[in-house]
Amino acid sequence: MWSMRIGNVSGIPIKLHLSWLILAGLSIYSFEQMFTLNGQSGLPLALLGTLLLLCSIVLHEVGHALMARRLGLRVTAITLFLTGGLTELADDVDLPQSEFKIALVGPLVNVGLAIVAFVGAWFSQGVWASFWATLAIVNGLLAVFNLLPCHPLDGGRVLRSIFWFLNDDLLRGTLQASMVGRYLGNGLMIIGLVALFSNALTGSLLLLMGWMTNRAAVSNFVQTTLNYTLSRALVGEVMTRSFRTVSPHLTLDLFAGQYLLGQAEPAFPVVHSERLIGMISVQHLYRYAMGEWRSVSVGDAMTPKADLPRLNVGDSMQTAYYTMLGQRYDSLPVTDGDAVVGIVRHRDVVAFVQSALKINV
Structure with missing residues (x-):
């Protein structure tokens, strides 16, 4: 969403997110201000500089992508955003040596581009020397910035x-x-707080960068812990085996009174003749006026089994969890054939990850 394909490199789709247009606008404005001299418009050089900046970011990400491919990982796409780019991998990096190589190659590409631009400046004169020198500095700064020791930077x-x-x-x-x-x-x-007293803009930007860096570090740890833990777990290890089932013949008013009042369960499997036929939760009640609850059965209001994602005890918990998130289920039944053998709830996943974290870290 909000991105369009602009080409491909070595079979890897290159996508441009609309937010990158903000960066392009800032780049054009900065280059134009820099190269508008003696009444001569700097717009042509600004457009060229922005195009080369785009190429620099693409080549940075292509470096990541090609190294990942060389190490046997599948690359799905490269997307350019306001803050730079992202190389999307279909596989998890499973060795520290691989992550080191994939991460480091991007900044090294920028170092190489900075050297090329510096050579261009060395053999140029006038405004072109300034232009190539500026691109050399930009690529050098990109390399330095990306090597700052904070996620999601390289x-x-x-x-x-x-x-x-x-x-x-x-x-x-x-x-x-x-x-x-x-x-x-x-x-x-x-540093931002101190800088506020001398330069409000600089201080505010440093405060914002510091806050974003702090949040990104926490987010990286949480996301990595979640993926690492769940990728090594099966649904059967996380699910709860103690649960209540609901008859499809029960009316909604009785379901609300007997199952929902004073209970914390988000959803219940609907079972008939020991076979799963659907799931029902409090959300299903909102589709009907309270006066209709006496005449509507659970079987009429439930989500039928055919519309539910199918989970088995031997499935990957990581896949199951992201299925729950993607389809907005707080709870899903786990089946063995047509019989319900457990339920996976969001809070079960949280408790499992917290328990694993106490053991491993």
């Missing part, structure tokens, strides 16, 4: 891969890298 991933390798544990490596990111974010916020 430097944060490089740091995590090092801690991961030293600890031989992804979770510990992620925790330690996230702590460094939080320290960096807190440091930026402290």
Whole structure:
């Protein structure tokens, strides 16, 4: 959503998110102000500079993508955003050495481009020398910025891969890298507070960057912990085996009184002759006026089994969880054939991850 395909490199789709147009506008404005001299418009150089900036970001991401491919990982797309780019992988990186190589190659591409632009400036004169020198500086800054040790920047991933390798544990490596990111974010916020007294704009930007860095570090740890833990768990390990079932013949008013009042369960499997036929929750009641509850049965109001995602005890919990999120289910039944053997609820997933975190970190 909000992105369009603008081409492909080595079979990898390149997508441009609409937010990148903001960066393009800022780039055009900055270049034009810089190269408008003696009444001569700097717009042509501004457009060329913005195009080359786009190419620099694309090549940075292509570096990530090609290295990932070389290491046997599948690359689905490259998307350019306001804050840069993102290389989307279909596979998880399972070795710290692989993550180190994939993360580091992007900034190295920018270093190479900075050298090329510097050579261009060396052999140019006048405004063209300034133009190529500016591109060299921009690519150098992109390399330095991306190597800052905070997620989701490449430097944060490089740091995590090092801690991961030293600890031989992804979770510990992620925790330690996230702590460094939080320290960096807190440091930026402290500097921003001090800078507010001399320059309100600079201080505000540093405060914002520090806050975003801090939040990103926490988010990275939570997301990595979730994916790492659930990818190694089966549905049968997470589900609860203690649950109540509902008859399809029960009317909604009786269902509300007997199952929902004073209960914390989000949903219930509807069972007939020991066979799952659907699920019902409090959300289903909202489709009817309260006066209709006496005349509407659970079987009429429920979500039928055919419309529910099918979960088995041997399924990957990671896949099951993202199915729940994607289709907005707070609870799903787990079946063995047509029989319900358990229920996976959002709170079961949270409790499982918290328990695993206490053991592993």
